[in-house]
Amino acid sequence: MDLRPGPARVEHVAETTGLVKAHGAVEALRGVSIGFARGEFTAILGPPGSGKSTLLHCMAGLEPVTSGRVVIAGTDVTRLSAGRLAKLRRDRLGFVFREFNLLPLLTVEENIRLTGRLASRRIDEEWFATLVDALGLRERLGQRPADLSDGRRQRVAMARALVNRPEVVLADEPTGDLDAVSGREVLSFLRGAVDAYGQTVVMVTQDPTVASYADRILHLNDGRLVDEPAGAPMSLFPERLSA
Numbered sequence: 001m002d003l004r005p006g007p008a009r010v011e012h013v014a015e016t017t018g019l020v021k022a023h024g025a026v027e028a029l030r031g032v033s034i035g036f037a038r039g040e041f042t043a044i045l046g047p048p049g050s051g052k053s054t055l056l057h058c059m060a061g062l063e064p065v066t067s068g069r070v071v072i073a074g075t076d077v078t079r080l081s082a083g084r085l086a087k088l089r090r091d092r093l094g095f096v097f098r099e100f101n102l103l104p105l106l107t108v109e110e111n112i113r114l115t116g117r118l119a120s121r122r123i124d125e126e127w128f129a130t131l132v133d134a135l136g137l138r139e140r141l142g143q144r145p146a147d148l149s150d151g152r153r154q155r156v157a158m159a160r161a162l163v164n165r166p167e168v169v170l171a172d173e174p175t176g177d178l179d180a181v182s183g184r185e186v187l188s189f190l191r192g193a194v195d196a197y198g199q200t201v202v203m204v205t206q207d208p209t210v211a212s213y214a215d216r217i218l219h220l221n222d223g224r225l226v227d228e229p230a231g232a233p234m235s236l237f238p239e240r241l242s243a
């Protein structure tokens with residue numbers, strides 16, 4: 001199935017088609033089809049257990065799908081060997097999770113550069129400097145993650161996610177462990193990366209205010225996209241500043 005409309009074709013940098021994922025008897029995803037346009041910030045909003053993390057994991061090829069397709073930058077990730085998948089993740093995707101997943105023995109700079117070093121492309125030093133300055137990390141480059149606040153750790157994780165200029169950034173509840181101020185900083189940065197650099201971002205969250213930073217909000221409930229949100233979850237950032 002081609003999700004793109006006829007003449008006004010939108011370039012989808014990522015696409016899921018009829019995605020089904022069963023964990024034994026539990027169907028976490030029950031036929032999810034979404035196209036993600038280049039340079040678009042999409043939030044997928046849903047209550048706990050609706051399938052948000054499973055969707056991101058399937059998109060990243062971290063979990064095999066039961067049926068359906070996931071295409072990232074023209075490549076069907078459901079058909080790739082483990083080696084090619086690892087390469088696609090490294091070169092094409094950036095990840096920001098609720099837990100920052102930084103390596104404790106490496107400095108901030110080493111953590112950011114590590115992804116770049118592993119990838120096929122060289123780090124663009126100008127871009128590295130832009131990211132470090134935009135995230136206010138210049139003075140912290142020599143420190144280790146343990147010396148930083150949670151908000152700063154997540155900013156390091158964002159620099160790491162973006163340093164390779166990935167095709168798509170996948171963010172799973174990136175503000176989940178942060179206070180409101182740090183949470184807004186993280187979201188404003190992601191918003192800015194979309195606006196200024198055309199970064200494509202796919203973020204899953206259960207918080208409608210977090211989702212409001214995106215260009216469009218899709219609602220996931222019980223493994224399916226739905227038109228209306230399920231219930232009215234509490235927001236952690238009720239006082240979001242206007243965009």
Ligand SMILES: Nc1ncnc2c1ncn2[C@@H]1O[C@H](COP(=O)(O)OP(=O)(O)OP(=O)(O)O)[C@@H](O)[C@H]1O
Nearest residue numbers: 023026028046047048049050051052053054055206
């Ligand atoms: N490895 C697994 N084995 C069995 N069931 C699983 C597994 N992972 C997820 N599930 C189930 O699949 C459904 C969707 O889970 P998922 O974690 O994707 O939802 P979520 O929306 O990300 O939830 P949360 O916001 O709590 O992280 C849930 O019913 C969950 O219990």
